[in-house]
Amino acid sequence: MRLKFIRPMEPELYDDPPKGDEWIHEIKFDGYRTQVIKDEDGIRFYTKRGFDWTGRYRFLAEEAAGIEADTFIFEGETIMINDAGLSDFHALQAAVSGRRPSPDLYLVAFDLLHLNGHDLRSMPVEDRREILHGVILGGGRIQFSEAMPGTGDAVFHLVDKANLEGMVSKQEGSVYRSGPTNQWRKIKCFEEKDMDIIGVKREPGNAAQVLMADAGRYRGGAFIAFKADKRKALWDRVQGKVGGPVPKGQKKDKAEWLKPGLVGRVRTLKGEEDLRHAKLVDFWEDKRGKGGTV
Template structure:
């Protein structure tokens, strides 16, 4: 019987790991969500949106063919690791074209096995069957749950410089689409960037607009107490009046002349600033910076 691509179940992004015992917590790998299918027509690997990428993942497909099952649908993440052993999203694209033998598929769920649809089984049971199917030591690996409470696992993941964790209800069934039964909690990082504009509208939280080495990154909230906030607006006042940067003719933004920088805290692993907050600021000629 031919198995079709199943639209993925997707975790919601939340701020805090869930509390209580009914959850498993896994590393959030920084890669491409991938579905691995085996049926009578052989092995196929699909992207998150259902595009067939088997030809890009030939070494993975060859290894998948050795798994001891007639047919399966496995969910995982294609990753490549850096020297520190962490998944490295930026190196992934070139690895796929230049060295696909270095790719890993980290398997985290099993939706179908030997003609049986497992999506109505609880997650904990699906993962137990999956773990037994995936041998240790290869380039297809089982995504181990990390022991401990959500808070502890999240803290350790961030300390280890990982992107974050995914927490999943142990008793949850598999349903395509977005769900709160799976939650992703991302780590934050801090970085120094240039403050190139501000948005101040009545009744809305104030934001500074940031650029990193000339690349526009988005906005960060200003949450300082009154005196520090006033000090920021005083600095801003002396720099207002720059033309809008190319491609950023945003309404209601005041653009600034160069020379003001800030330290921003934001979610790791995003192209643009998300959940970002300005932690400190200075003029580039200030002493101490």
């Protein structure tokens, strides 16, 4: 029987980890959500959206073929590791988009949905994970996502200090149901940075963004979530600065580029040079008029 891709169960984003002892806490690795299927047609690797990326993950697929089971569906995160031992999303993007499959990928497996003809999705998550732990070979590039001991607050403190992307908390007893759920929760690690606002991007149907530079280098966009009065104050400041230089590598018509002098504080994922999941939290005029980008 050919097994079909199962739409993933998706954790909801929370600001703080859950309280209580009835939660399993795992590291949130910075990579691509991946579903691995083995059936009579062999091994297949799928993205979160159900695209077949087996060719891009060829070396992982060869290792998955060695798992001793007739059929399975398990999920994990495909990652690359940098010299500091941390998952590196930008290196992963480059490796996956290359012409040749990279042998330097890892897969951290965290849930088992199907095994040897049995649908396991109605089992409690802790039982599915226990079975998965016994199935994963270990020692290679496919690893099991170990639970972190301690309370949610304690785990988040450790994850934050280690400059990891965040954590995922899963309620004990939860069954697997495709789509968003608050029984799985992701808590990301953020930091705040002060950067120069060098442009704004306002397109119909899309959330407005400010475009930022740090130490003269373009770093990307941050979404604006201000209330009406503060948003109006921002636009008033922006209008007086339209006509600034276009950063190297950017298109003139991509945004309204601004003259130097406007500074913003952004909340962005920790440990990243460029902005990711960023939000503008404040802005002000820099009377020194510093700016310029390369």
